[in-house]
Amino acid sequence: MKKLNEEVLSRRTFAIISHPDAGKTTLTEKLLLFGGAIRDAGTVKAKKTGKFATSDWMEIEKQRGISVTSSVMQFDYDGFRVNILDTPGHQDFSEDTYRTLTAVDSAVMIIDSAKGIEEQTLKLFKVCRMRGIPIFTFINKLDRQGKSPLELLAELEEVMGIESYPMNWPIGMGKEFLGIYDRFHNRVEQFRVEEDERFISLTEDGEIAGDHKLKENSLYDQMLEEIMLLNEAGNEFSEERINNGELTPVFFGSALTNFGVQTFLEAYLKFAPEPQPRNSTSGPVDPLSEDFSGFVFKIQANMNPAHRDRIAFLRICSGSFERGMSVTLSRTGKPIKLAQSTQFMADDRSTVDEAVAGDIIGLYDPGVYQIGDTIVSEKELFHYEKLPQFTPELFVRVTAKNVMKQKHFHKGIQQLVQEGAIQLFKTVKTDEYLLGAVGQLQFEVFEHRMKNEYNVEVIMERVGSKIARWIENDEINDNLSSSRSLLVKDRFDKKAFLFENEFALRWFQDKNPEVKLYNPMDMQ
Ligand code: G4P
Numbered sequence: 135m136k137k138l139n140e141e142v143l144s145r146r147t148f149a150i151i152s153h154p155d156a157g158k159t160t161l162t163e164k165l166l167l168f169g170g171a172i173r174d175a176g177t178v179k180a181k182k183t184g185k186f187a188t189s190d191w192m193e194i195e196k197q198r199g200i201s202v203t204s205s206v207m208q209f210d211y212d213g214f215r216v217n218i219l220d221t222p223g224h225q226d227f228s229e230d231t232y233r234t235l236t237a238v239d240s241a242v243m244i245i246d247s248a249k250g251i252e253e254q255t256l257k258l259f260k261v262c263r264m265r266g267i268p269i270f271t272f273i274n275k276l277d278r279q280g281k282s283p284l285e286l287l288a289e290l291e292e293v294m295g296i297e298s299y300p301m302n303w304p305i306g307m308g309k310e311f312l313g314i315y316d317r318f319h320n321r322v323e324q325f326r327v328e329e330d331e332r333f334i335s336l337t338e339d340g341e342i343a344g345d346h347k348l349k350e351n352s353l354y355d356q357m358l359e360e361i362m363l364l365n366e367a368g369n370e371f372s373e374e375r376i377n378n379g380e381l382t383p384v385f386f387g388s389a390l391t392n393f394g395v396q397t398f399l400e401a402y403l404k405f406a407p408e409p410q411p412r413n414s415t416s417g418p419v420d421p422l423s424e425d426f427s428g429f430v431f432k433i434q435a436n437m438n439p440a441h442r443d444r445i446a447f448l449r450i451c452s453g454s455f456e457r458g459m460s461v462t463l464s465r466t467g468k469p470i471k472l473a474q475s476t477q478f479m480a481d482d483r484s485t486v487d488e489a490v491a492g493d494i495i496g497l498y499d500p501g502v503y504q505i506g507d508t509i510v511s512e513k514e515l516f517h518y519e520k521l522p523q524f525t526p527e528l529f530v531r532v533t534a535k536n537v538m539k540q541k542h543f544h545k546g547i548q549q550l551v552q553e554g555a556i557q558l559f560k561t562v563k564t565d566e567y568l569l570g571a572v573g574q575l576q577f578e579v580f581e582h583r584m585k586n587e588y589n590v591e592v593i594m595e596r597v598g599s600k601i602a603r604w605i606e607n608d609e610i611n612d613n614l615s616s617s618r619s620l621l622v623k624d625r626f627d628k629k630a631f632l633f634e635n636e637f638a639l640r641w642f643q644d645k646n647p648e649v650k651l652y653n654p655m656d657m658q
Contacts, residue, residue, distance in 0.1 A: 425453045
C-alpha cells in the first residue's frame with residue numbers, strides 16, 4: 135500500500151444531486167465505465183429497474199430495485215480513487231438522502247437542459263449550500279432541444295443564488311448540436327465525428343486556425359459571441375470560490391451519448407477537493423492523521439430478514455481502517471472490534487481489508503450504532519459535529535393495530551426514532567403520535583421494521599399537514615391549535631406547528647404575529 139498521505143490525497147468523494155430523470159444513472163454508469171469498475175453499459179440501469187436485486191435484500195428494496203451495493207460506488211481513474219455516494223430520489227427520497235451529503239467532500243449537480251432547475255435538485259442544493267460543499271454542475275441532454283445556455287446560467291443565479299463559471303459552452307443543441315467549446319482546455323470537442331477529428335485545438339485568441347467546416351456554420355459564430363460576452367461580463371474562474379461553494383463550474387454535455395463526460399471527469403478530478411478536515415469536539419480533525427476516526431451517516435436495516443442484520447455506513451474522516459481493528463464508540467465509551475465490514479462496488483459487496491480517510495465502509499451492525507455516532511481508535515474520545523435535522527414534509531398518525539401490543543409499539547417507536555429512521559411528534563392536546571418524514575419510503579421502512587423487528591402491526595393515516603415550523607418561545611396558547619395549524623411537540627418536547635399548506639402558514643402568521651416561527655433547516 136502507498137503511504138497513508140498519498141492514499142488519502144488520492145480520494146475524491148462526492149454525491150450526485152439531481153431530480154429524477156435528469157440522467158444520474160446514465161452519468162454514473164459512464165463514469166464507472168471510464169474507471170473500469172463495470173464492463174457493460176446497462177449494469178447500473180439494470181440495478182435500478184430491479185433485475186439485479188439479490189434475493190436476500192429487504193423486501194422493499196427488492197420491489198424498488200435499490201440495493202446497498204449501489205449506495206456507494208468506487209472506481210480508480212488516473213491515480214485517483216473516486217467514491218460516488220447515491221442520493222435516492224422519487225419515493226425513495228428520505229432523510230438518508232440528505233444525510234449522505236454530510237459524508238461527501240463535493241457534489242455533482244446534474245440538470246436536464248430542457249427542464250432547468252427542478253424541485254429535488256433545489257432541495258439537495260440547499261443542503262450543500264448550508265454546508266459549504268463545492269458543487270460541480272453538469273448540464274445534460276444537449277443532444278436534445280433545451281433551454282438556451284444563457285437562460286440556464288441565469289436560472290442558477292436567480293433560483294439557486296449561486297454564481298457560475300462555464301468551463302465549456304455548447305455549439306448548437308438538439309439536432310443541431312455540433313459540440314462544445316472547451317474554455318478550460320482551449321479546444322473544441324466535436325459531437326458525432328470520427329475519433330481522430332474529435333478535438334480541435336484553438337489559437338491563443340481562442341479561435342480555430344485556418345479554414346474549418348465548423349467556421350462556416352452560423353452556430354459557431356453565435357457561440358463565439360456568447361463566449362465573448364462571458365469573457366467580458368461573466369464571473370472569473372476562482373478555485374478558492376469553487377472550494378467555498380460560492381462558484382460552480384458548469385459543464386455542458388450528454389451523458390447518454392457519452393459526450394463531454396470524460397472531459398468533465400478529468401476537470402472535476404483536477405479541482406474537486408481531497409478529503410477535508412471535519413469539526414469535532416476536539417477541533418478540526420486532520421484527515422492525514424494516523425489515528426482512525428469516522429462517523430455513521432446512514433444505517434440500512436434488515437437487508438437480510440433471516441438475520442435481521444443492519445449495515446452502518448461509516449465515513450472515514452482520518453487515518454486508515456484495517457479489518458479486525460479495535461476502536462471505541464464515543465457515545466458509550468465501549469470498545470468494538472471491527473471484524474465484519476463491507477466495501478461497496480457497483481457489482482457486488484466485497485470485503486474491505488483496508489480503507490482510508492475519504493472512503494466509506496459498511497460495518498455490520500447488530501444494533502449498536504446510531505446515526506451520527508463517532509468511532510475513534512485513540513484513547514481520547516471525541517465526537518464529530520452533530521448531524522443536522524431535516525424538516526419533515528409528510529406526516530402520518532400512527533397507532534398499534536392490536537391495543538395489547540402497546541409496550542412493543544412504544545419500544546419500537548422509541549428505538550427507530552433514536553436511530554434517526556423517522557421523526558416523532560405528539561399532538562399537544564390529544565397526545566396522539568404523529569410521524570414525520572421527508573419521503574414516503576421512510577414510512578414504509580418504519581412499518582416493515584415495526585412488524586419484523588418488534589412484532590407490531592401499525593395503522594398509519596395520512597395527516598394533511600405538510601409544513602412544520604418550530605416556535606421560538608415555548609409559551610404558547612394551546613388553543614391556537616386547529617386541524618390546519620396543528621400544535622405538536624417533537625421528541626425533545628419542543629413545540630411546533632404543522633400547517634396544511636403555505637396558505638395556512640401565512641394566514642396563521644398574519645393572525646398571530648407575536649408567535650415567532652422558524653424552520654430548523656434555515657438555521658443550520
Ligand atoms: P436518473 O437516474 O437521474 O433518474 O436518470 P437516468 O439516467 O435514468 O435517465 C433518465 C432518462 O433520460 C433515460 O431515458 C435516459 O436514457 C435519458 N438520458 C440520460 N442522459 C441523456 C442524454 O444525455 N440525452 C438524452 N437524449 N437522454 C438522456 P428513459 O427513456 O427514461 O430510459 P431508457 O429507456 O433510455 O433507459
